[in-house]
Amino acid sequence: MNHAEFTDEITLAARAEKLGEVALMMGLVRSFVVRHFPDSWEFYIPDETAQQLTPEEAYLHFKQLVDRSERKIDRDLTPQQSFEQLNAT
Numbered sequence: 001m002n003h004a005e006f007t008d009e010i011t012l013a014a015r016a017e018k019l020g021e022v023a024l025m026m027g028l029v030r031s032f033v034v035r036h037f038p039d040s041w042e043f044y045i046p047d048e049t050a051q052q053l054t055p056e057e058a059y060l061h062f063k064q065l066v067d068r069s070e071r072k073i074d075r076d077l078t079p080q081q082s083f084e085q086l087n088a089t
Helices: 009-025 055-076 079-088
Strands: 033-036 041-044
Touching: 009 033, 009 041, 009 055, 041 055
Parallel strands: none
Antiparallel strands: 033 041
């Protein structure tokens, strides 16, 4: 059974920020900004949107980018490479 990686708005926002960092390291986004306020966080992805994103929107956006990229990487591997990658972990 899958369990949520977050339990409240703060952990959701923190997870969205981590996914943004992963997307940044993978080269999927060139930059992103998180504004921390006492009661909320705002996410901006300058190259993609001029409007702010809520933590929920940012989480979904980054999750889709990272998942799509990982599926593409898996598709591009040959069966032998996939087997070797599986055994390496």
